[in-house]
């Protein structure tokens with residue numbers, strides 16, 4: 001794909017996952033530092049790009065604004081098919097890929113934030129919340145990783161990057177069960193030993 005991407009970036013945000021993915025696919029990009037403490041994500045100029053005032057916010061080479069980490073990862077995987085990070089459309093592998101790509105923002109993230117920030121609160125009703133319960137989410141991930149090294153099978157896809165990055169953050173923040181799970185830690189280790197991940201850790 002021709003042209004440069006522009007990633008609004010803060011190293012303490014999910015924009016690091018998009019940086020990782022841009023490295024994976026070999027895209028050309030510029031980072032635009034955003035200082036949360038200075039409120040740079042709340043200026044009228046930034047809010048005109050993303051009214052949520054959040055990162056990641058990515059400008060595609062044609063100027064289109066993209067937000068939402070999983071959506072961005074999926075789009076980049078499609079734009080750079082030679083990187084091999086998305087199974088072919090219409091296959092069962094692709095179905096599995098969609099499932100796990102969305103599992104991260106729709107189940108793992110809200111379940112984890114709830115488990116870490118509302119520790120002593122009564123659990124929300126399992127039938128009402130999309131993630132059921134935190135334990136169900138972790139059990140489901142572990143069950144998948146028992147069967148295959150990556151969520152869509154033998155090779156890495158954007159879905160693994162979305163899920164693995166969240167699990168890595170949860171490990172750092174002390175989310176229950178994650179650090180002690182050898183299946184989850186093995187998965188994170190396989191992902192973080194990738195060159196594209198390591199390059200994304202360099203100071204911006």
Ligand SMILES: N[C@@H](CCC(=O)N[C@@H](CS)C(=O)NCC(=O)O)C(=O)O
Pocket residue numbers: 012013014015036041053054055056067068069070105
């Ligand atoms: N749904 C968004 C979440 C984005 C998000 O919450 N970003 C946080 C950093 S990880 C942020 O920008 N926080 C700054 C703020 O809300 O002021 C995604 O998946 O990309």
